[in-house]
Amino acid sequence: MQIFFILAIPIFLAAGAFLIGKQKIFCTLNAIGYLAVLVASVMLLRKMVLSESANSYFSFIYFDALSAFFIFVISVIAFAAALYSISYIKKDIDSGVISERKAKIYYILFNLFCFSMLLVPAVNNLGMLWVAIEMTTLISAFLVGFYNNKESIEAAWKYIIICSVGIIFALLGTILFSYAFSLLGDVKSLNWSDMVANAGRMDKNILKIAFIFILVGYGTKAGLAPMHTWLPDAHSQAVAPISALLSGVLLKTAIYAILRFGIITIKGVGFAYFGNLMVLLGIISLAISCGFILVQKDLKRLLAYHSIEHIGIISIGFGIGGILGVGGALLHVFNHAVTKALMFFGAGNVVNKYRTHNMHVIRGVIGTMPFTGFMLLMGAFALAGMPPFSIFISEILIICAVFLKGYYLVTFLLLGFIAIIFGAVVHHFSKILFGSIPKGMSVVKEPLSGKMAFLFLFVQICALGIVLPFIKKDLIWMVQKLFQG
Amino acid sequence: MIKILIILLQLIFFIAVSPFISGVITKIKNNARMRKGQSVFQPYCNLVKLFSKGEVISETSSWIFKAAPFIVISSSLGAALLIPVFIFSGQTYYIGDFLALIFILALGRFFLALAALDTASAFGGMGSSREMFISSLVEPAACLVVFSVSLQFGSTNIASFSGMHPVSISSLVASFALFLVAIAETSRIPVDNQETHLELTMVHEAMVLEYSGKRLALIEMSSYIKQMIWFFLIAQIIFPIAVPCSINTAQIIPWCLWYLARIFMIAGAVALAEVSVAKMRLFRVADFLSFAFVLAIIATICAILGV
């Protein structure tokens, strides 16, 4: 029942945004709406985890624990982004960057974007899954090109072209899957549940090729290594709350799609094939992102490359499999989403105040903006994987899993890259945060709503970091549950 | 009660005899240079003169300058107590062993260097820098000599090798290494010239340049005592002497004569070394001491091979 509730609210909010002219009233309404979505998704997740049954309505909506988990992640970040965009958009309007009308468009697009993302995990039919992801691309293209200057238009264009090409490959893969399925009986259906049921009998060869197309297709959307080229441009040019949503959650929906098809291929062709591919792409994305992070000059691009790194770690986690691997990867999905959102909010504030992306110019953020500076500092260390925060736990789990599986080379590459990236992050952020305040910078007082968004996310990073080693039973149980799909 | 008496006896013996030895050395040197030179008892006269003279203390110096002579004399006498002259090997005194002796001497040197720096004059600083340079390079050679000796006699307690023992090659090489160390420590010619008036070449003398009167006398006395300690250690390794278990008068006289004769032989060797060799440049002293270190290594190797 909650699933309708979750899907309906964004639609109403989009309509509301269209009707209500006054932007100030609407933004708080928007935040409350997403709070409701969050509550509904929590209830849904609890129901799903306890009841263990995958239920579907009118053969169109179908979800189980895996999709409930992803819906929960999406709603957490959507709520935080809504909360943050109250103060962010208000600041943009006051400083005259965007007009009142543009703010209205922003809210419409924001809600449509959230609706399409929430739709992805809920859909049963693989064709509809493709359509939902295509919708997210189209809507977010507008949001990337929102500021209408040269860089953002170029980023939007690259984003839309590369992702459309990627999605076409995904469509090719979906068609091949349905072709393989139709070879069995002559019934034609793209429902995921039916495919999983008799995945064993499908033709191995076609499944392998189909999964390659799916991996490359949705991999482009997920930002896996060789196809990641659009990600730094899009995330650095988008509006701050949107780039938080983009890198926090949109990449995860693509990973979700890969997982869905992955489960079928695992049942059809066996785990080794799926595992090796995911680990290979994971390592390549780690290597490339590590190179770029070291010599990066632009703050937001640095965070974008960080997303590629963490997506690489997640894909290695799923590629390794086993309780530790998948558990670590799922945990990492949530931790990374939360931390990355916090970092993008912080980066948004900094860029807003310093009027530049260039990290060599930004100095003394702790001095000028104490609250954001502190949050950025904590976020930077969380991102780099320092213990009091949750990412460290999930990274250790994944490294443990990789080690237990016996891939020694992969472990040492993983440890090496994480260490280099840690060094680069500390190097960059210590330069930005500390140091003397540049002339003519006044200490700014941040609005309450902005602070609330930060605190909401920060609590989750720390809470998980400290609580997690102690709660262990249900996490493992959930993982087993999820992986059967 | 007897122990305290013996300790007092030993202190007096050291204080009395040590100036005489340096008097003998200067006498031998002058004779070698075909000169009459000063009398053997000249050091005693110097000490008496210094004790009776007035004293000048520089205004820039602090309490360290004033306290240093007492620490230096106490460390020299403390080291002297460790040497088994009258304290025969029978009664063990728990103060320390050969290693502790090296560190006690280091205490005296540390405070003398500080006092030299305290007088805010260039010569004092130069003297202390050179003294610390030489003494820090001496340490490894001295330590290895102790190591080779202790390998031979089982323990680093000085009493352990003060009895009769066959003279092996390793103890000969060790004693030669110790001889070089002693020359460096007691500022003899190749390393430092005691009689020079040119402040720029002095090492030990530069440090005590500012002292005068009674404090200078104390420092002079402590350097004499230190000199005697080194000579005794060298002598003990080359010319072993049986320590009489009981003090009966019959044997005591020849034993004392032989006891002192050894030390005078070492003093003679030092004097001849001084006369025959010219003073080295300071930075060549590092090679001189590394030569002593290599000798000590050879001594250790011989000790290990049991030669």
Next chain:
Amino acid sequence: MEHLNIDSLFLFDPLSAFFLCVIFLISLPSAVYSIGYLKGESSGLKTALAWFLLVLFLISMGLVVSVRNVFVFLIAWEIMSLVSYFLVVFDTKHEKSIQAGTIYIVMTHIGTAFLIAAFLIMFKYAHSFNFAAIKSACSLMPPQTRNIVFLFLLIGFGTKAGIVPLHIWLPYAHPQAPSHISSIMSGVMIKTAIYGIIRFVIFILGVNSSWWGVLILMLAVISCLVGVIYALMEHDIKKLLAYHSVENIGIILLGVGLAMLFISMNMPYLAVFSLIAGLYHLINHAIFKGLLFLCAGAVYKATETRDIEKLGGLIKKMPQTAVYFLLGAMAISALPPLNGFVSEWLTLQAFFLGAFSVEGGYRLFLGLCAAMLALTSGLAAACFVKAFGITFLAQPRSRYAQNAKEVSLSMRAGMFFLSFLIVVFGLAAAIIIKLLAKVASAATGINTSSMSFSLNNFILSPQAGKGVYLSTPLLAAVLATLGIAGFAIYKLVNREKAVIYKTWDCGYYKLDSRNEYTATAFSKPFRIAFSFFLLPYRKTQKIRESFYHVKSFAYETHTTMVFKKYIYEPILGLVFRSAKFMRKIQPGSIHLYLSYIFVTVLILIIFMRKF
């Protein structure tokens, strides 16, 4: 995940108890000291933050030494590094502390990466993070994995301890932190790394191949020498002390390395004895290094500069700090009655006793190590004559030193407590050795009830039969009485009053502070003697008024940081060059990006068979 059962989290065996008491013995006076030290701080918020970070720092260190589960150990270890990073970067104003902080946190993190690898290998065999389980699993580990685990642990803990090739961060990080923090960091944080080595290598892994001990001994000797030579060349007082930490870590590791060597040659008595020497030097170093850093902080607070070339004559202005610094200097250069002398004497005795019962090549090796240790203590004495002499004695060289004032009471109280500890640990050596015997037996698992290291509460006797004795109280008493006797002779001989007059100036003019001996001059002989290692650079320049008249000379000399120049900079350069090369992947043309996607599809299809 059920491996994370955190039921019995804590473990209080004598080894952790010893380290806990080391931690709190040093942090108590530092905390008292920080009341005075932070008084001048700008805002109340910063002081509150300083106190909060200090408490967090102590808790994390306490956790590191007393936790039983490897996973939580790792968490506590990283929190400790994170909090100490914040403390190093505490006064964020000047650029140097930021750079120091970055080097520090990156080096420690690389060390932790090695630690994680080692723990994982152990986890693979033990399937649990618990020390006890790992200990039992380690016995059935094949030899070459044991060696790999040992090397990883050594590199991991080595970066934190500051063993030579990995010591680069120490002279940068410790001086930048506020003084009471750098005293805790130098005194205690480095020791947690030693705790790690003892706990994981000796206690859990168990030493059975002798080359482990020899490797640690060699590394220790090199760190001793490098540490002390660089300290001699250093003129920033806190950097000088940081280099001395590297040297003293070397000395501690000599003791620990010897213990590992003797364990592998199963000589229990000698192993316990050398471990006791190592642990005893560990606590001694914690005390006198803590004191020295506090005094350096007091000097810094009074004169706002750390460069000893600008100081001088502080003994008249800050008499108490001078006395405490002198005591610390005497202790660190191992001068008798104090604690530095005792622990160094014990380490040397460990070498000598070891040499008696070890055969052939090892004897010479132990002898040479002992010689190098003696050389280090000689050089350390020289270095501290320079440090104390140039900073405190003679005339003030700059107006900073001129108007220095004695520091506040709380700072002096902290310093007094530590110097009192120095004297106590020096004199009560025999009693402390008995306690340390229990700690060493806990660490090595050898029961030491039968062994006796000290005759009674005053006399140390390392080897019963050999007649080797040292009793510091008796030695102190003898030296004191002789000193007083000398003073009595001085007083009695003649009544004349000493005349106070200016220093002898060869009769020219009144001496001023410019012709005093400076630190650079003091260390010149050492610079020449060790020029093969220091590669000194010297430039003199005549600044001419006209062709004939020379107005002034400019003299500039510095030594090259060998490790930094020949190991770290090439590696960093390589990494950054490859990263810059990587940037070419994203030149901005959309066509290239599209071709990336198509090429990946083609490659994956072609190599489909292989997956």
Next chain:
Amino acid sequence: MQAIILFGVLASTYLMVIAKRTPALIRYFRYQSFFLFLATFAVAIEERQIDLYIIAGLLFVIKVCAIPYFLNRIIKRMKVSEDLGLFVNAQLSLLCVLGFTYLSWVFAERILAPRNEAQAIMLAVAFFVVLAGMFLMVFRMTALAQIIGLLVMENGLFLLASTVSGGMPFFVEIAIFFDVFVSVIIMGFFVYRINKLFTHIDVNKLSRLKG
């Protein structure tokens, strides 16, 4: 009958690869979509299902009439030169495309196990159209060429879907059509923006975001 339609699709694709000017490219795209409509119509007759007819009709309305008209309107509105800006000249690109034909034939024949001869040819042609679309996108400079390349790839996919598994479920087909149409409109919107800001639509010059 089947062979003529496939030959028509092949011919239009080759023409597209040779085209130097944008209006010509759009015209050839129109031909290709028309042949595609014929193919689906033939399948619809054979399968005799109502929804296939509707899809064919929809395809004709959108792909043959609406999109080309929309693209031509864009060209007229923007006073930009109609030159396509080829990276690779016409002759060389034709050679490339021939290579692609062989590649897709090998791919269809060897890897996918087609049931009969006819299906093998259909698979080969479908993959060839996809590869050609890919070629157009990579080796043409202007933004419009990239849009058309995308549409050609989508055509190839549609051909594959209708021939191989008799088309996907009806509802999904409609949604895909609708998506394609919306994406073309949005891309057209962005081309306007690029033209307004950069005064040219040569995508290769868009390289401000580096590294």
